[in-house]
Amino acid sequence: MQTKMKTALTFLALAGMIGGLTATARADDMRHGGKGHHGMRLEKADADNSGDLTFEEYATTIDARLANADADGDGQMTVGEIADEIVRMRAERAARRLVRRFDVDGDGALTPGEIENRQRKMFALLDRNDDGVIDRSEMPRRHGKGHHRRDRRH
Template sequence: MTFLALAGLLGAATAQVQAQDDDMRQDGKGNHGMRFERADADQSGDLTFEEYAATIDARLANADTDGDGRMTVGEIADEIVRIRAERQARRLVRRFDVNGDGALTADEIENRQRKMFALLDRNDDGMVDRSEMPRRGKGHHRRHRPQ
């Protein structure tokens, strides 16, 4: 393996490890993240090196798009972008998919937009002015998220 390929692999693995480390940390209640549960293939409550490595390997499996046995920076970057885009798309579908069929319709999107707009329109005048917009900046870290 050439130095460039090794460096790319190590960089991708480091990024994946950091992301998984964040996902696998315990929250304040002692609960493990969902990815920990998926990585724990035998559901033993702990991860072996093999289980941990398999999780990272699965994420990088599609990165070698030209099948030459090497993952270039471009291939790894493309895979990371694809993974992030799919994650964001799943979140979007979960938030807007009213009927739970796993797909979005124009009606579901418009319905969600109307709900979000109604929450912003605090004085119910059918318009949102600057004073009704959620504040950003120091002391206002909570996002305005309608249910």
């Protein structure tokens, strides 16, 4: 069971990280409560709730995101250290989303039973004819032959 759980959690974490990658939104969106430069939310960065950002508020928010990037404590952040921190932050966000989705009892942790419960629900949705197996005709269809979602240009 331990191996099954580790495999499931690894798959879920990887799926969440891949699915969680997004492009940075336009700075105009900040004024409307959306994500702006660096994916920052105006409401969270606006420490004094004035409705706008000062340089100090902006810098404090960015500094907080990079606080752990200097892994070796030498006062410099290398590309590798920054990349490692970005990967860690994205993985943590993906893990939080997965826990929120799967955590039936709301205790903030996943059990093998909660993971299996979600897997059964997902399987049941795919098994459209309720015969206990999923065949090719029941699998979700892709958008056009040979075209993957990541290949589409907007």
